[in-house]
Amino acid sequence: MQTLIEEQERPFVPRAIRTRGRRFRATALAGLILTPVGCGGEPSNREVQNARAFEALLTAVSLKNERELEKDAKLIDERHAVGELSDGKYQEVQVIVEKARLKDWGGAEKRAYEFRAQFGDKGSYFK
Secondary structure (H helix, E strand, O other): OOOHHHHHHOOOOOHHHHHHHHHHHHHHHHHHHHOOOOOOOOOOHHHHHHHHHHHHHHHHHHOOOHHHHHHHHHHHHHHHHOOOOOHHHHHHHHHHHHHHHOOOHHHHHHHHHHHHHOOOOOOOOOO
16 A cells, blocks of 8 residues: 555646556557558559559550550560469450450450559559
8 A cells, every 4th residue: 555655756647648648659559560561552563563564555455556455465464474463363454455456445445444443543453
């Protein structure tokens, strides 16, 4: 049991302030721990390169440029072959390429913009 002298030496801090201080410190600590983890953070080099390849394909489709379409399709094939592009995303992009090869430029462009829209404005198309 504390004596009266010991109680007088302790500064008076209301319980509500002590509790808020603990909550604040706990929240700040959690924030510091979770900040490096982030919510996705910057895209990886692989994602950036895949996004560039897709944007080049989208440009070829928009311009109805068959030569560029084939060049960009080949680059996407190569990225898939070395494991830089997942099978699922590769199949989605192939639908766009095939539509363009069949001269369905409008359908290919529509599908390309739909593909891009599912990832928002971050440009991380291939996470």
